[in-house]
Amino acid sequence: MIPATLHQLKVFETAARHGSFTKAAAELSITQPTVSGQIKQLTQTIGMPLFEHIGRKLYLTEAGTELLSTCQNVFEQLDNFEMKLAALQGAKRGQLRLGVITTTKYFVPRILGEFCQSYPNIDVSLQVINHQKLHDRMADNKDDLYILSNLPGDLEVHSEAFLDNPLVVVARADHPLANKKNIPIAALEGVDFISREMGSGTRRAVEKLFGENDVSVQVRLELGSNEAIKQAIAGGLGISVLSRHTLITEPPNGELTVLDVKHFPIKREWYVAHLAGKQLSVIAAAFLEFMLKSSQTTIENSSRRSLALQA
Structure with missing residues (x-):
């Protein structure tokens, strides 16, 4: 030594x-x-x-x-020892490092808020980035846990699905297709479309579905923010495909609506993951257990209003 x-x-x-x-x-x-x-x-x-x-x-x-x-391994083990010691002493303190993709900002803070009521003395580091940057952080083992919808194919990870993540077609409330039922996906041919940026999991899922159904849309804008996309839709620049969770903050009967298009919603899931073999800290393990048990109820309570947007 x-x-x-x-x-x-x-x-x-x-x-x-x-x-x-x-x-x-x-x-x-x-x-x-x-x-x-x-x-x-x-x-x-x-x-x-x-x-x-x-x-x-x-x-x-x-x-x-x-x-x-x-x-890095030594300091991680020492940090974990300090948290275990604090737990044995009855104190709930330590650090929680989370890496999440951008869309999760609509519900992860709510889950964190409830968790921190039980663990008021923890320090939380929350990195909100797209899938590609999240993959890079995961490869470098920079965080305790990751919340994402596309699991990496080139990394060995342990993951658990904890919530549905349906992707829906969103348009302005006065769009010609609004209030129509069972709209064929071919009706989207040539429409003005607002796309997520390269590296986005939503973009990959949408391009895959459109390709399978020979649908070609007219991409007018590429934006890296769900909020910017919603504002562009409200401004009449086109339609888009977003996670239903992005509509949690939208008022019923507001500017946006969900179109009833066949093959939608695209069914996806949210996963919480960490590198295989990683020893989770006491705080990270507690948060993982809390998320798996309570996230569904927390998010359902927040998303009831968004259901009114369904055409």
Whole structure:
């Protein structure tokens, strides 16, 4: 066992994460020479260089990359130990790191709100991003749990479905197809359409369905925000396909309506997932259990109003 101190390992991990001694010093509230000194001592202890400077950039060596992975595992285990110790002492505190796709912002905060009533002393880090960025975070093991609708095919994960995620056709309330029943999907041929951005799971699902039914729409806009899409629909720029959960905040008989188009809704599910083999912290495990047990009731109470939008 190399005689390195935890402080040296923490300084190294922070510098490696930022790729900068200066930024590491700022995060740790120490001086840049102190960072350099700690890294120098750690390098001498290990007997191999951990960083290399190329131009003005700082890169990890092979030994540095291996040490970074080891440090991350060590600190994760220490964090988990602190939370377990707090649980044994009757205190519910710790950190919960969640990565979720953008559409979940319509219901995840409600679930978190109820959970935090039981765990008022936890710190929550919530990353709200699209599927592609979420995949990258998952591959780097940056969070405890992930909430998404498309499971990655190239990563080994443990996942559980906890909620339906129907995708529906949304139009302005005065659209010519509004209030009609059993609209054939072919009726969408050539319509002005507002699409989600590349990398969106909703976009992939819609393109797959349209392709299977030889339907070609006229994409007028590509937007990365569900709220922006709803505003564009209300502005008369076209129709779109959105998760029904995005309509939770819409008033009944408002500007938007759901079209009764055949082959819709597209049936999907929300999953909560984590990397296979990952040891969940006490707080993460508690949140996972809470979500699986109570999310359906929480979201149903919030989404009753959106059902009135169905044509």
